Amino acid sequence: MSGPEAAPTAEEESELAEQCSLLGLDAELLRQAEAQQAQEEDDGDYELPPELHDAWQCFLLTLSQWRVQVGLASVFYDGIDRSSLFACMQMLGIKRRKQRDVLLQVQIIESEARVHRNKE
Known part of the structure; x- marks a missing residue:
């Protein structure tokens, strides 16, 4: 990606899809997990067990x-x-x-x- 919040380019999307298929991963699930992780990192509050x-x-x-x-x-x-x-x-x-x-x-x-x- 070009910047911290920039959308991936078509070339990056293609490369990700290719790598995921080689590893047997679902690219969409990977994107969802990445988005969730980014959201969790943005949250400033954490609950202590x-x-x-x-x-x-x-x-x-x-x-x-x-x-x-x-x-x-x-x-x-x-x-x-x-x-x-x-x-x-x-x-x-x-x-x-x-x-x-x-x-x-x-x-x-x-x-x-x-x-x-x-x-x-």
Whole structure:
């Protein structure tokens, strides 16, 4: 496509149809899925499932507790300090048997946040 919102050209449509037929895919279903994904990406609001509330709360409470590496001309956000994260879990009353799951969920959130924090 020529631009982010431009309609595909006839040549691009033909190429897509050819690739889909080689892979045994339905080109129309592919277009529908692509349109749905674009719409979901445009939506600014996301609903957080209840099972992720503890992880999100821990992430937000430790937002200022990142380990930072400073170089000559740059700063790199490495990750959330684990001792701060575990202290946060204790203060929130997260049961010990659930802390492993919360830690893994926070690490997933942290990995995406690291990308965005290091863009700055």
